[in-house]
Amino acid sequence: MQRFYEVMFIVRPDIADEDLDKLIAGLEQTVTNGGGNLRSTEKLGRRKLAYTVRKFNDGNYILLTIDADGPLVAELERRLRVSEPVIKFITVRMDEEEKRLAKVRAIRATRKKLSAIPPAAPTESAQAAEPAPAETATPASA
Numbered sequence: 001m002q003r004f005y006e007v008m009f010i011v012r013p014d015i016a017d018e019d020l021d022k023l024i025a026g027l028e029q030t031v032t033n034g035g036g037n038l039r040s041t042e043k044l045g046r047r048k049l050a051y052t053v054r055k056f057n058d059g060n061y062i063l064l065t066i067d068a069d070g071p072l073v074a075e076l077e078r079r080l081r082v083s084e085p086v087i088k089f090i091t092v093r094m095d096e097e098e099k100r101l102a103k104v105r106a107i108r109a110t111r112k113k114l115s116a117i118p119p120a121a122p123t124e125s126a127q128a129a130e131p132a133p134a135e136t137a138t139p140a141s142a
Helices: 017-033 070-082 094-116 124-129
Strands: 003-011 037-053 056-068 086-093
Touching: 003 037, 003 070, 003 094, 017 037, 017 056, 017 070, 056 070, 056 086, 070 086, 086 094
Parallel strands: none
Antiparallel strands: 003 056, 003 086, 037 056
16 A cells, blocks of 8 residues: 655765765665655755764755655665665655644644634623622721
């Protein structure tokens, strides 16, 4: 069953552009040969890492969005793991994420509707049930 995934990976900053293009082309080839569909490939550029990874402080970010099944994603992750220029990667199943976000949006929309309704004015019976504020007696000066 085809599912929608985002695969983000970080490549060493000292890799040549030609080698980076070869790496991306090889991963795209893996997806298409495995029966998957490549939605898009984005080079997000060189960015500073939050912490040092394999002695690197920055890296080139690449985002692949694909439609694939489980074994194909496992093969893609295996290739990323054994590829020397790749220093970090993550795969996220986006159809589940979109479903979760839609649920959160629906809950927020119902909360907005509830908060937009003005509170009902207190009825006379509710006002009668409330005790009147106690008056404080001040001692008279003699």
